[in-house]
Amino acid sequence: MGLGAFLTSTFSINKKPVTGSIYDFKMKSLTGQEIDFSQYRGKALMIVNTASKCGYTYQYADLQKLHEQYGHQITILGFPANNFLWQEPGSNGDIAEFCQINYGVTFQMFEKISVKGNDQHPLYQWLEAKSGKAPSWNFCKYIIDKNGNVVSFFGKKVRPIDKEIVDKILSIN
Secondary structure (H helix, E strand, C coil), rough: HHHHHHHHHHHHHHCCCCCCHHHHHHEEEEEEEEEEEEHHCCCCCCEEEECCCCCCCCCHHHHHHHHHHHHHCEEEEEEEEEECCCCCCCCCCHHHHHHHHCCCCCCCEEEEEECCCCCHHHHHHHHHHHHHCCCCCCCCEECCCCCCCCEEECCCCCCCCCCHHHHHHCCCC
């Protein structure tokens, strides 16, 4: 067995095959309300992992602006995660308060989850399997078309209101 095959077999042991669609998920909002993703059927989505104490936290303002300007064309779903240098240490209540007070967030935010590692949430397992990309840091963005297909991944440095994201949103609508 070559080194590549060894590494692949060794480090993919914890990965389970991913089945189903984005619409099969049910997750809790920051306030504890269960959100059934089937309600997003036929809508374009942006799924982004967020953090309150990150150098990219200013992107909350960009996400809110995108939501206000293009909310009729894309639904933004935010997922706080504490995977990168413990930059989201707060409780769900702390996160909700932070987002509202500092950025006036009105797009849908969910309870804190893990977006990588052994405790990676099934949603992020699905996103990674369908896109071939895992979040490398906070504020990585997945774009899902109206048919539930992951069509783009944008890293942390690409602001939500950048032309390439807006162009992608417009092209899938």
